[in-house]
Amino acid sequence: MNPSRFDKAPPTRYADINKPECETLEYRVVRIGREHPSSITWYIECPFCFAEVKAYLWSLCGGGKQCGCGALLCSHGDAYKMGILSA
Numbered sequence: 728m729n730p731s732r733f734d735k736a737p738p739t740r741y742a743d744i745n746k747p748e749c750e751t752l753e754y755r756v757v758r759i760g761r762e763h764p765s766s767i768t769w770y771i772e773c774p775f776c777f778a779e780v781k782a783y784l785w786s787l788c789g790g791g792k793q794c795g796c797g798a799l800l801c802s803h804g805d806a807y808k809m810g811i812l813s814a
């Protein structure tokens with residue numbers, strides 16, 4: 728393990744997404760799955776760290792899904808991450 732400053736960025740919260748230092752990138756949905764009994768799951772490629780993130784659709788539509796890198800993935804196709812300067 729070799730943590731970088733990028734990894735130490737604090738998790739982005741829903742309240743942060745309109746701040747000027749918050750970066751916005753569109754994410755890509757890799758595939759959509761379904762889990763028993765009726766949960767829709769999206770497999771999302773995080774545009775900041777390129778990890779594949781599994782998110783339940785209900786959690787995306789709620790407060791959003793947190794990626795391990797701190798980015799916040801929201802249901803309308805955007806991911807948000809607070810910039811390094813704010814860390």
Ligand SMILES: [Zn+2]
Nearest residue numbers: 773776794796
């Ligand atoms: Zn990420």
